[in-house]
Amino acid sequence: MDIHLDDTARQWQQKARRFAEHELIPWEVEAELNEGRLPAETKARHRRLARKLGFNAMDVPTGYGGLGLRMVDQVAVWEQLGRVTNALCWCFPEPQRWMFDVCTADQLDRFVRPLMDGSKGTCYAITESGPGSDLESIETTATRTAKGYRINGEKWYVTSANHADFFILEARLAGGAHDGQHALYFIDMDSPGVELVANPRFSHTFDDHHPTYRFNDVSVPAANLIGGEGDGMTWSRSWFRHERLMIAARCCGAAARLIEEATEFAKGRSVGGERLADKQLMQAMLADSVTELWGARLMTFEAADAHDRGENLKALHARCSIAKLYASEAANRIADRALQIFGGRGYMRENVAERFFRELRVDRIWEGSSEIQRLIIARALIKRGLDGM
Numbered sequence: 505m506d507i508h509l510d511d512t513a514r515q516w517q518q519k520a521r522r523f524a525e526h527e528l529i530p531w532e533v534e535a536e537l538n539e540g541r542l543p544a545e546t547k548a549r550h551r552r553l554a555r556k557l558g559f560n561a562m563d564v565p566t567g568y569g570g571l572g573l574r575m576v577d578q579v580a581v582w583e584q585l586g587r588v589t590n591a592l593c594w595c596f597p598e599p600q601r602w603m604f605d606v607c608t609a610d611q612l613d614r615f616v617r618p619l620m621d622g623s624k625g626t627c628y629a630i631t632e633s634g635p636g637s638d639l640e641s642i643e644t645t646a647t648r649t650a651k652g653y654r655i656n657g658e659k660w661y662v663t664s665a666n667h668a669d670f671f672i673l674e675a676r677l678a679g680g681a682h683d684g685q686h687a688l689y690f691i692d693m694d695s696p697g698v699e700l701v702a703n704p705r706f707s708h709t710f711d712d713h714h715p716t717y718r719f720n721d722v723s724v725p726a727a728n729l730i731g732g733e734g735d736g737m738t739w740s741r742s743w744f745r746h747e748r749l750m751i752a753a754r755c756c757g758a759a760a761r762l763i764e765e766a767t768e769f770a771k772g773r774s775v776g777g778e779r780l781a782d783k784q785l786m787q788a789m790l791a792d793s794v795t796e797l798w799g800a801r802l803m804t805f806e807a808a809d810a811h812d813r814g815e816n817l818k819a820l821h822a823r824c825s826i827a828k829l830y831a832s833e834a835a836n837r838i839a840d841r842a843l844q845i846f847g848g849r850g851y852m853r854e855n856v857a858e859r860f861f862r863e864l865r866v867d868r869i870w871e872g873s874s875e876i877q878r879l880i881i882a883r884a885l886i887k888r889g890l891d892g893m
C-alpha cells in the first residue's frame with residue numbers, strides 16, 4: 505500500500521525512514537522509562553544527524569540557504585518521523601517558510617537563521633487559560649512604549665519552552681491605531697519579567713515540556729514585532745496550516761507502525777490453538793485500520809500537493825483542517841484497536857501501542873481541537889461551497 509511519489513519525495517521518505525528506524529526507535533523505551541530523557545551524547549547525535557540530513561532547512565527557501573522542499577517532500581519526511589514515540593523526532597528546530605516572507609533581515613539573523621543552524625530553539629505561545637480555543641479573544645496585552653512594547657499576560661502549554669531561546673508570542677494591542685488587534689513578537693526567554701509559573705505533567709512522556717509562563721511588564725523592542733500591528737493572526741494561520749498538515753503526516757506514520765506491529769503480533773500469537781491473525785474479529789480491526797490509514801494518507805498527501813500547485817490559500821486552510829481532523833481521529837481509533845490486539849501486553853509502557861495510545865490523544869486537541877477543525881471546515885463550506893474548498 506503506497507502513495508505514488510516521485511523520485512525526490514521517495515528519497516526524502518527513505519532518508520527519514522532510515523533515521524527513524526536506526527537512530528530513534530531503538531531509544532524509545534529508554535526515553536519512556538526516563539521521563540522522556542536520553543543521554544546527552546545520544547541527543548547530540550540525533551541533533552547532529554537531523555541537521556546533516558537537512559531537516560532543519562526543509563521549509564527554508566533556497567534563496568536563504570535552505571532546501572525549499574515541496575510540501576509533498578516534507579510530508580513524506582514527517583510521516584516517517586511520526587513512526588517514532590516519545591517525540592524523539594523533535595530533535596531539530598525548524599523555521600517555516602512564512603518567516604522569510606515577513607521577518608526583517610535583522611530578525612532573520614537574530615532569530616530565524618539560528619533555528620536553521622540549530623544554535624537556537626523556539627516555542628509558540630498563543631493559548632491562554634481563559635479564552636482557550638477562542639484565540640481571537642486572547643487577553644495578553646502589548647502596549648506601545650517609547651522604544652517598543654510592554655507585554656503583560658499569561659500563556660499556557662508553551663511546548664518546548666524548556667529547550668527554547670525565544671518565544672514567538674501573540675498579544676492583543678492595547679491603545680494606538682490598532683487597538684484590540686493582534687500582533688506577534690519575538691521575545692527572548694531571558695527577558696526581565698518572563699516568569700515560569702508552572703510545569704504540569706501531561707499524559708505523554710516527552711522531554712519537551714508544556715509550561716505556563718507569565719509576562720510581567722516585559723519590554724520588547726519595536727524591532728521584535730513580526731510584520732505589522734494587526735497582522736498577528738495572519739502569520740499564526742500560516743503556522744497552523746503547516747503544523748496541522750505535519751500533524752496529519754505524523755498521525756499517518758504512527759498509524760502505519762501500529763498496524764504493522766499489531767499485524768506481526770497477531771501472526772505470531774496463538775490463543776485457543778488458532779493464530780490471532782486468523783480470528784475474524786481481529787481481522788476486522790486490522791481491515792478497518794488499514795482502510796482509515798489509506799484515507800488519511802490520501803488526504804494528507806493531496807493537501808500537500810495542493811500547496812505545491814499553489815492553490816487558493818483559503819481552500820488550503822480548510823484542507824489542512826480536513827487532513828488533521830481525519831488523520832488524528834483515525835490514528836486514535838487505530839491506536840485503540842492495536843492496543844486491543846496486543847491484549848494485556850498492549851497496556852505495558854514498553855509496548856508501542858500503549859505509548860501511542862497516550863501520545864496520539866493530544867493530536868485531537870493541539871493546534872486547534874477536532875471541534876475547531878470542524879468549525880473551520882463547515883465555515884469554509886458555507887462561505888465558498890464544496891468547489892471552493
Ligand SMILES: Cc1cc2nc3c(=O)[nH]c(=O)nc-3n(C[C@H](O)[C@H](O)[C@H](O)COP(=O)(O)OP(=O)(O)OC[C@H]3O[C@@H](n4cnc5c(N)ncnc54)[C@H](O)[C@@H]3O)c2cc1C
Nearest residue numbers: 628629630631636637661662663714869870871872873875
Ligand atoms: C500538550 C499540549 C501542548 C500544547 N502546545 C501548545 C503550544 O505550544 N502553544 C500554544 O499556544 N498552545 C498549545 N497548546 C494548547 C492547545 O492548542 C489548546 O489546548 C487547544 O487549542 C484547546 O484549548 P483549551 O485547552 O483551552 O480548550 P477549550 O477551549 O477550553 O476547549 C474545551 C473543549 O471545548 C471544545 N470547544 C471549544 N470551543 C468550541 C466551540 N466553539 N465549539 C465546539 N466546541 C468547542 C474544545 O474542542 C474542547 O473539546 C497545547 C496543548 C496541549 C495539551
